[in-house]
Amino acid sequence: MISTPDVADEGRAVELAYRSIRSQILSGEQAGGQWLRESELAASIGVSRTPVREALRQLAAEGLVRHERNRGVQVQSWTFADLEDAYTLRSRIEPWGCGLAAASGQADIAELKRLADAMDAVVAAPHQDFDVLTELNSRFHGTILQASGNERLRAVLASLVQLPFVWRTFAHYSPAELQRSLTHHHELVDALESGNSAWAESVMRAHIQSAWTSVRREAQATPEQ
Amino acid sequence: MISTPDVADEGRAVELAYRSIRSQILSGEQAGGQWLRESELAASIGVSRTPVREALRQLAAEGLVRHERNRGVQVQSWTFADLEDAYTLRSRIEPWGCGLAAASGQADIAELKRLADAMDAVVAAPHQDFDVLTELNSRFHGTILQASGNERLRAVLASLVQLPFVWRTFAHYSPAELQRSLTHHHELVDALESGNSAWAESVMRAHIQSAWTSVRREAQATPEQ
């Protein structure tokens, strides 16, 4: 997973621990339900337990792990219902936010084009790296929402999109589904550039519904996890 | 503020610190922009700095405080735009969630009635306690969303409603506005009990729009904070 250069190296040890653990969870290296021992993590990351504990508490607040008093933390395991909740909520607000972004005219079109092209390149590569693809996709959506002018909306959606990450969404897409997703991205850029909010909203709605249809099929096949 | 008996006394020191600091922020005791020193907090709460740090990291993840490397944390200060963002987003999804709750028939009608009556009592009391009123209101909305069946939605809205808390919303309501808000609550209970989702959704939309109109007037009068 590409390291998000949010705040550079804000806090050496804590940030290191946070990124490391989060990455392990999102990459599926640590499966849902797995218990995370502070000592193990501390040793493997190369810091003491203190920063690890702080990182874990942050991850707990973000919903990636569960905290149990005097027992430790375990990786949150997601059910089909959780996934459905997230997609339902997303489809309620992300198209709207996309429409706002189009109306605002504040969208960073160049950046969006760059990200869409980069995703094309990843998919076209002989060895498709789904972690990179997922990260690029997340940035693409984040960039759009940033232009909506509603920071709160952007933050909420950022937390919603990280859930499907755990399911390694893209890895289950068929080639046709992957292609359709990429095409949607380019159409989104065009819609945003045109400033037609109804268009932008519609495309985003289609994009999410299409994604949910693909994810749902796979998630139902893999009952609980 | 009424202590939320979520997980009982999950973690003596950390939980104590978390509740204490959070309460101080929501009650306005610590104004926005104020720097929070770990040592001070630790001393006043009666624990060491370690649990205080963990509590602060959790509060940072929840957006109540800002963390700055090697400088400490300061209470997040909210602008009018933040408030507007939150209300806009709320009005997008809470009415929908309320409709879902009505359709589900899972709403705890008795509890909602109890909460609505309790709010009536608080307002009728000679010395209106807005902290208690705010807490009851939060529980009322939370109880409705719980019945929506979308846990994610409930969590998102819970974080959205805590922002206006900082602005001590109810304290600025006129008697008429306060009365209207209470009336809405009872109508919401009736709508939910009837199972008429369109009704429930409409009332909730009116409830939020009405609240925003009141809050906006006051927030605009108090420019930034």
Next chain:
DNA sequence: ATTATCGCTATTGCATACAATCCCATAGAA
């Protein structure tokens, strides 16, 4: 064989000590 009790071990929770960093004030030079 089953169950209950007790103690051991692994692990978390908390406190304290020390290191690293930033700031601010102060002094000196241009």
Next chain:
DNA sequence: TTCTATGGGATTGTATGCAATAGCGATAAT
């Protein structure tokens, strides 16, 4: 006066040590 360098104090960041607790296995009694 103003700008810069430097040093001291305050504050955060990290590590470590000890206390508390829960889980688990062994042992014994029924």
